[in-house]
Amino acid sequence: MRTQVAIIGSGPSGLLLGQLLTNAGIDNVILERATKAHVLERIRAGVLEEGMCDLLDEAGAGARMRAEGLAHEGIDLAFDGRRHRIDLAGLTDGKKVMVYGQTEVTQDLMDKREQTGGVSVYEAANVAPHDFDGASPFVTFDKDGVTQRLDCDFIAGCDGYHGIARKSAPASVLKTYERVYPFGWLGIIAEVAPVNHELIYANHPRGFALCSMRSTTRSRYYVQVPLEEKIEDWPDDRFWDELRLRLPAATAERVSTGPSVEKSIAPLRxxxxxxxxxxxxxxxxxxxxxxxxxxxxxxxxxxxxVRYLFDALGEFYGEGSQAGLDAYSQRALNRIWKAERFSWWMTTLMHRFPDTGAFGQKIQEAELDYLVHSRAASTSLAENYVGLPY
Incomplete structure (x- = not known):
């Protein structure tokens, strides 16, 4: 087999890159170790920046998102028994975010790939990239007990944190930076109406809570828990009681409860x-x-x-220039580190850390108070939340 771009991983990033390349006439093959059904079972993110929405439109996979997604112009921060709204649109010249589940994004991109004849190989075992330090890279994989070889010009590793792409990078060159947080998020999905039409981020002495949603009839809720907690120790009734304790009283009274359809604990890093x-x-x-x-x-x-790599590949195949490919890593990392900073800041702002101490707690309270009463501080949060420009 031969293709121009071999893509490892059939999650949203691999599918999005593949569809953009297909639309541009650049041949690509996606290799995925799991089944298609397993990929669609992953329940993850649900808040999309406008840049992500625009990319889905560009890929030709944004119609259902535009029809069924929930556009949000603000978020609420809850602390000290009250809620404070951050007017995202008002602080960012009308920018919004879209609430639309990652599972739905993945389904839309899979459907579009099938419609346009894109090649995806599911249950590709033992995927491994080779010779990517030279001019003729290739990927090997096992399918139905037979080892196959996919020759290509480039390899895109879209296979997640535990995937083979990063593990294949030479250790002498690769450098990693990591912080593991001392708690996780216990999350549930329930077929009940959300407590609020926009997200609520709650800081409470018992720990963080988040009220989110996937639709007007499906809610996604989270509470901060210690890493050693076990899911079997959290029956639905206990979760609902804990969630309500962490919300302002008036909000807690409006929480609709019901049986969970999904429940999990995710560590933070x-x-x-x-x-x-x-x-x-x-x-x-x-x-x-x-x-x-x-x-x-x-x-x-x-x-x-995906935006940066697709543009770089388009420049290579359209103009014969490698400038975009040479700039990809630094260009992407410049935006990544800004988003890392914002995510770290939001995490430290809204969670209770076991080693904070009395002084640290007072600093967090002062930060929250300043944030909601300073237009400049609120604007900084809003600009980062809706997404920094590409």
Missing amino acids: SFVAEPLRFGRLFLVGDAGHIVPPTGAKGLNLAASD
């Missing part, structure tokens, strides 16, 4: 790999960086990586 290019191998999305979900940046950062 910040992680960046540098560089994001190794010869003809490029890291995209979670393969190169992870952010805590507090700032809603994970999927959106993957989208900006």
